[in-house]
Amino acid sequence: MQNNPADQAIIAKSRSISPIWFLPCIAALLGIWILFQNITHENEQVTIHFKRADSIIVDKTKVRYKGVIVGTVKKVELDEVDGVNVIAEIESHAVFLLKEKSQFWLVSPKASLTSISGLDTLFSGSYINLLPGEGEPENEFIATDEQPISIPDNALLLTLKSKSAASINVGTPIFYKKIQVGEVARVRIDKSGQFINIQIFIESKYSHLVKQQSRFWNISGLNANLSRAGIDFKLDSLTALIAGGITFNSPASSSPPKADKQYQLFDNIHDSEQGLSILLKLKDTHNLPNRAGILFKGHGIGRIDKIRYDSNSQLFLAEATINPAFAEMMTENAQFWVEKTALSFSKIENLGNVITGDYISFTHSQQYQQETPQSEFLLAQHKDSNNELTSVTLTADNADGLTEGAPVTYKGLKIGTISTLKLSKGSQHIKVLLNIKNKFTYLINQQSKFHLSSGLDFKASLTGLELNSKPIQKIIQGGITLYNSQRVLEKQASEKQVSKNNKSSPFNKTFYLYSSKETAKLGKNAFASPLNVTLLSKELPSVSVGSPVYYHKLQVGEVSALALHDSSLMQTSLKINPQFKHLISDSTVFWNISGIKVDASLSGININTDSLLAIAAGGIALELSSKAIANKVSTGQYRLFDSFQQATNPPKQLTLTYDDAFDLKAGNKVKLQGLVVGEVNQLKLNKHNKVIVTLDIEPQYFNKIAKQGSRFWIVRSNISLSGTKNLDTLISGVFINVSPGKGNLMASFKGETNEPLLAQHQTGLPITLLANNAGSTDISSPVYHRQIQIGEVIDKRLNSNASGVEIIINIYPQYAHLIRTNSVFWPASGFNLDIGITGAALKSTSLSSLLKGGINMSTPDDQKLQPASNAFSSFKLQIEIEDEWLQWKMKIPNGN
Template identity: 30%
Template structure:
């Protein structure tokens, strides 16, 4: 028995492959649980005074346009302050920004005088805004009632302005530079001294360099109105500043090289532009200061205000005064030695009226700058009256010869298109004492307006001319009406110049000065309504005028002396045609009704190029027939002419497509051949199958069964006559008509013709 083999045994294993699946499921569940925990975000508590506009699950927390959280719950606040508590679920990435100085507020649409804010919430709904802060980590916050002011960390130049009062400024009010918004008001608060207002502003980085050490800021809110005897002055920076307030700033011209500003030091906010004193301070000692008012009297240069009288200090002996002027920075180069100041006020004398403009704007101070390369100067002694004209002054000096001075005087204006461009310097008799020599000065900017073709005339007083066509009253300007003046025109701007001191004739009026052109004569049968000044026209444009009207030596006709001023070469060709246009009144034709008011005139048809020139013409008894022009020329054969005449319309379906251009008897005298011209655009409508008929008068059809029927093409064809045609459809249409083709002209249309309506492309189409 001991020889039996012994079995080799080992304990069985309790592990089975079936346990792998539960382990994998356990790991996946743990990973999902960790993901849910990591992504669930951070819950914080936010206290609001009211829950109005906040919706659970809808109201988002937005930072720089991105949603970083949402409201998950809303409950009443049991604390002493009351209100509501909103539970916010914030993204996990915001944990580093949730600190005790972080600020939250509810953004909703708001409309105020300062503008419209929160407009995007009209689409997306109210949301909670956030501004990250510093401090210890926190999970409970109190919402602000409104959006906080811009942070000092906002890019730009941050400044403090001190003002005596706030005016209409508010948060968000614009900051302007030359009426361009370059910044805004961040906030305002009462100063430490309890008497001033501190206004915090930020200027955008792109414009920060505009603020210098000597920059002046002023309140540009609303409208500034300054009214008095000297006039009404209204100033505003922009429309938005009228409503919402605003601040403007500028750096005086003579301070442009001022160093950059230091934001630590505050600026003064002046009450208005005048108080900011952005101009150049100039002192002028006056012996005549009548009518001057501090803050209102302007300083004028050639009609443009270049400064203001700021203060006026009268001397103790009342013999003079010292005026402090605020001059526009653009005049800095003109404030030099040799600059003249004087007071302008209206004065009346036998020589005329001086200072007429002061009657409207009040007495003012005038300035005449000295040489720009002279030494700079800031204090002056005013002259007692306007300085005499300097013959050596830059500009053009002219000599005008005239038979009579009229009301001209030294200082009388020289006008071009009613703009003053110079003045009269002097006047005296010529050497033979037969004429008057007038010295004239043209100011430098206008020298190029005068050349050898310039014509001058005396523009003093009022010029009145009248006739059958009406009465014309002409005056160059109010100033020349009262004080005299000279006007001029330059027909050829490219003409050359004459001698150094040019001589011209001073004509008595404009017509005499500008009279030019080619004189011709026209013989007409009668002169009814024609007079000196009757125009000669071509296509409505005046090309000349009648200068004389006289009977011929045989008393059988009238000779018109005419001066052609426009298109002279074309109008004076030998084959040019002239005729008198008068009103036509009648049943068959009414035309030229405007001549009932303006009187008759002469019309001209210029001759053909290449014709020889002529000076004597014979007027036509009536207007010539117009040339036929381009188009499809057809001949219509009729038994009688009827009421057809040249000029009648040719219509297709009531639309005018051509006209009658002529008519004559046939070769055998048994027919009338009428020539018609179809406009090129409508030539495709005429085919060999087309039918033409007269549209003159009224067609009447009477039937016992159908009654009476009246038929006419149009009121025009009823009175004047006309021709109409129709084209059949299909094979009856035939081929396109050719120029010169002949068609029969029927007395009236058949009913089936009126129903024809083929589709034919008009214009350039085939």
């Protein structure tokens, strides 16, 4: 077989590049890129020369710019000449900050009188701060000792010239109206050596405050002036005292400052001549020193600079400077007067002037904005206020406690003074003229009253001691007080202005001056005689002469006398204040509120008294009542009742008859369903030796209780194995309980000594159980069905031949249908003990049945339901229980 050339394989060399060569190329490119990054972003080392290296730690101390870490200290070495060199590595992104004029300084915690800085380094450690500067790149620097002043952008730079630097330093604040607006940037001695050049900057937002005519002065430290008037000192602020300070003032009409403007720095405001200069003329300078203050409403607005004598006018001329803020008030009708010391029994004023010297007060005109400015004024000896006062006339019985110049007050506020005291035309009274300030005249009305006011108000009574003291000025000179009642105040609220020309104006009226506020309140009745009232009672009340008489707890009088009346009754005489005479009428009732009423029981002790004063001094109350019953005796005098209830709504009485009084006594309560409806009034024997108990029943309950069929029984404490009842009667005493009947009204009943066995609503189906003995069953022992009480034992007795017992039980009405003719009854009393091989079993129906005894019943369910039992049917009481009885589940519907 021949070979076919077409079937032979042809081997040719491939000219493509293998993909495996891409990996070395990529690695080479990455290497070149990393090399480029290292060259272009290489960190740079700088050398910073410090005098000391305290708190600088290698690899821990950072270099920061605006709070951002830009480098780390890598090495600290000693300088060959002085100090230490700190080599720090600055990160590449911050290398552009390293210029010739860049500054470095160490930030560490510092505290001084002027500042506290670097507190953050207490936790983070000290660090080196960087402030970039200008110039060529640099890597060697000399650290500054302090943080350089940073001048804000666009700040206004100014130069101040001063004779001395005083307390001015770099960083001293610049103030405008006590708001900081800039700082001192540099303090240098002038080339001539005669002045100090102080360069300051004003923040751009405040630069408009500086004018061409602005004046700067020093407010540093404490300015003091010592004279015979005392020590005058001025302290602008605590900051200015410690760190110094500069302030300035600018006229509003001045133009902006020129670029090369230099300002003079004055030592104080007076040297700056920024205040308004005025001239005061006065006749003498007694106790008025140089530098005396000028006050407006207690606020200092200026000061006297110099006092000289003018021989031509024979007056003293006082040159004074006024604060520019008050310059517009210096007009033609402005007033200046001297505030002098006044010390007398009628007046005490400006006592401090004895030490500090007199001062000058100022007040402006109400229309000063429309008046002509003025710079020369006559200094008066006192304020001219004749046109600000209104005269009021009073008449008094005598001048005791009154002095001219004494104050007239209203609620403690001075509204005027006593102007003049003189005798009336007939010389029987004292005429008192008052000067009332016009702004307070609206307080005076036709019904207004005036009374004497003293500095000490002393009251002593059974309630205690009360001492009210006024300021010493009022103690010495006394005064007069204006009193307005509530009705007058309401009228004043609607009428604020009073016409002096009106005939009904109070300023045309002569007011009476009362001796006290109490008599002023009484008004025209203050001098009327009181009303005498006589009360009669069986016993003398616990009151004394002076004990109060109340109407709705408002004192309207007092007890004036205690005596024995001709009728052998006790007589209590009262004096009723004149303004309360209308309270005494035929329908007025009086009752005693003296002493304490105590009601004690297991629930607590209840103490009733009208007031603490009534305990100590006693008291009597009165009321106008349409229900007044026999409020007067036959001779016409008023009756004094023991209580308000007795006076207006006396109790109604009913009687109970008992064979024995047992524990009853007067005061025992009568209760209906737990509510007290009365009490035992008295106990007495009748002719048959029966105890007659009289009950006082509250009127609102009498018709409900006093009905035929009502039952009354004595409730006392009962302690037995079956439980305890009514323990509170051990303290409060026994009480009588009531079960109301439904018959006709009646007032005499036979009392019961024990609670009735069955309440009327519980009388149901009576059944007789026959047994060999009564066992532990007793009266009121319960009857159970499935451990629910359905009745109780109401009686037990021997049968007719004494061969057994009959136990009478009552099944409650709602359970009567449960008793069928084939129902089974067995004792639930005590317990059963079964003993066997497996152990012993103790069975008891309940703890109650164990203590009280009881009877169980059930109905068989293995036969159809039997008819309901009739009343008084007889059943045998089984001796022992059978287990199957407990399993019976006969369904007995109600009504079948």
